[in-house]
Amino acid sequence: MVMRTLTTAVALCCGASLAAAAAPAFAATSATPSTVQVTQQRSRGPVLVDCFRHPTVRPSALIIACGDGNSRLESVHWTRWGPNGASGEGVNVVNDCKPYCAAGTFHSYPVVVSLANTEPWKRHPQVQSFTQLTLTYPGERPTIYQQSVTLPLGG
Numbered sequence: 001m002v003m004r005t006l007t008t009a010v011a012l013c014c015g016a017s018l019a020a021a022a023a024p025a026f027a028a029t030s031a032t033p034s035t036v037q038v039t040q041q042r043s044r045g046p047v048l049v050d051c052f053r054h055p056t057v058r059p060s061a062l063i064i065a066c067g068d069g070n071s072r073l074e075s076v077h078w079t080r081w082g083p084n085g086a087s088g089e090g091v092n093v094v095n096d097c098k099p100y101c102a103a104g105t106f107h108s109y110p111v112v113v114s115l116a117n118t119e120p121w122k123r124h125p126q127v128q129s130f131t132q133l134t135l136t137y138p139g140e141r142p143t144i145y146q147q148s149v150t151l152p153l154g155g
Contacts, residue, residue, distance in 0.1 A: 049155030070095035086115040
């Protein structure tokens, strides 16, 4: 009986410790005003708001499919970033979802990335954010995509 009580107590303490350690990683997923100010001061231009509503400037990676993560950009190298748009090249990693998404395979496709249409960010209207993402595939592309795909960006 004493051993069972001790085991239960240790398990509860470990669980509480893990929960406390994980809390900062998941807490506050929205950008604070100071984060936004620092980001915009560094960029002196528009930001790209990611899936977690964090303002980013020239991100090297970005989740495109915020709901399930089945499409993302990696290894993005930006050649232009300013109030009139941004452009760069990278790799679009896309899940083929065959036979279904959980069992699918991720494939990589070279892509030209363009950002356009800056508007005041709804959460911080003093900050301009891009509202449109265009992916252009110079070669092979996912079968469900056109050669060029334009997507809205939230924020």
